[in-house]
Amino acid sequence: MPMAEGEVMKHNETIRQKDTARPWEPEESAAIELVHFSASYGGRSVLHDVSFTVPRGSIFGLLGTNGAGKTTTIKTLLGFRPPQSGMVRVLGYEVGRQQQAINALVGSVSEQSSLYDGLTVAQLCRLSSQLQRRWNQPLVQRFLDLFALPAHARLKTFSRGMRSQVALCLALGHEPELLILDEPTAGLDPLAHQVVLSTLIGEVAARGTTIFFATQQLAEVEAMADQVAVLHGGRLSLYDEVDQLRTREQFVRLVYAQQPPAEEMAYLRGLPDVLRVEQEGRAVRLRMAGEAQALVALLQARPYALRDHEVVAVPLAEVLLTALRGEGA
Numbered sequence: 499m500p501m502a503e504g505e506v507m508k509h510n511e512t513i514r515q516k517d518t519a520r521p522w523e524p525e526e527s528a529a530i531e532l533v534h535f536s537a538s539y540g541g542r543s544v545l546h547d548v549s550f551t552v553p554r555g556s557i558f559g560l561l562g563t564n565g566a567g568k569t570t571t572i573k574t575l576l577g578f579r580p581p582q583s584g585m586v587r588v589l590g591y592e593v594g595r596q597q598q599a600i601n602a603l604v605g606s607v608s609e610q611s612s613l614y615d616g617l618t619v620a621q622l623c624r625l626s627s628q629l630q631r632r633w634n635q636p637l638v639q640r641f642l643d644l645f646a647l648p649a650h651a652r653l654k655t656f657s658r659g660m661r662s663q664v665a666l667c668l669a670l671g672h673e674p675e676l677l678i679l680d681e682p683t684a685g686l687d688p689l690a691h692q693v694v695l696s697t698l699i700g701e702v703a704a705r706g707t708t709i710f711f712a713t714q715q716l717a718e719v720e721a722m723a724d725q726v727a728v729l730h731g732g733r734l735s736l737y738d739e740v741d742q743l744r745t746r747e748q749f750v751r752l753v754y755a756q757q758p759p760a761e762e763m764a765y766l767r768g769l770p771d772v773l774r775v776e777q778e779g780r781a782v783r784l785r786m787a788g789e790a791q792a793l794v795a796l797l798q799a800r801p802y803a804l805r806d807h808e809v810v811a812v813p814l815a816e817v818l819l820t821a822l823r824g825e826g827a
């Protein structure tokens with residue numbers, strides 16, 4: 499039975515409330531929250547119990563090897579796939595259930611970005627502006643100019659890298675609170691790569707937009723990310739602040755007066771913060787978590803004379819590689 503006018507208004511109001519009511523006030527909420535999130539395709543589990551939070555205003559990198567589950571995570575955030583279990587919130591809204599509200603606040607460049615080959619950039623801008631509630635054409639033009647993209651050329655004349663730049667410009671047109679990018683620099687030459695990264699950092703993030711990007715590139719995480727999550731085989735193998743990771747682990751090179759006996763090597767391997775021990779004659783190389791000075795003092799008090807020691811931070815790239823291999827904390 500059709501609803502009366504008053505009922506329709508009440509019904510619409512209920513839908514609107516359901517669609518836009520956020521569990522928190524926006525300023526209090528994280529940009530993205532995954533809590534015990536799992537995903538599968540046709541019964542095959544591909545993401546297992548993944549939890550992380552993307553703070554508002556940050557740049558967050560999701561790093562993983564081929565097939566690790568990055569695109570599946572992004573498809574879930576964009577509402578293309580429901581989570582199999584767990585909870586996924588974007589800007590305080592639940593994905594799937596409140597997707598319209600999310601879509602109005604999120605810009606994205608991913609496999610789902612459909613670009614119309616026969617249209618010029620200018621025509622695409624007009625079309626996109628009609629599909630969005632708000633549109634900042636001067637801003638889009640500014641980004642098009644930064645990438646030196648010709649407004650009146652048809653998309654079919656563009657390279658893959660140029661297309662992804664157009665997609666990025668269009669994703670920024672409605673001034674999203676959150677930008678979700680699946681491998682934003684795939685197919686870009688080194689110069690274009692540099693322009694995209696510096697634009698994302700210096701222009702987009704600087705405006706307060708949260709950026710969540712999936713990548714296979716260690717250098718991209720090093721250059722851009724405030725936080726990183728690493729996926730290995732669908733599980734989280736690392737999740738931390740990038741600055742913490744730069745100092746989190748140390749290589750300690752110990753030089754003993756004489757080759758240390760097996761008993762000393764076993765002692766070193768048994769120390770709680772020691773992750774790896776390699777011996778070569780009188781020299782021993784440790785990889786350890788945390789600060790090294792207390793450990794060195796402990797070893798200096800042992801019966802085996804230490805001639806020398808040297809401490810250097812494990813490079814961030816090495817920490818990330820370890821996590822990519824699934825050996826992270």
Ligand SMILES: Nc1ncnc2c1ncn2[C@@H]1O[C@H](COP(=O)(O)OP(=O)(O)OP(=O)(O)O)[C@@H](O)[C@H]1O
Nearest residue numbers: 539540544562563564565566567568569570571714
């Ligand atoms: N449509 C699909 N049907 C079945 N399995 C899929 C589908 N899409 C992805 N998968 C599987 O899910 C797992 C995760 O894939 P996903 O595309 O999320 O990984 P990814 O980290 O983005 O990889 P890449 O870096 O290679 O793009 C892989 O094992 C993949 O084979």
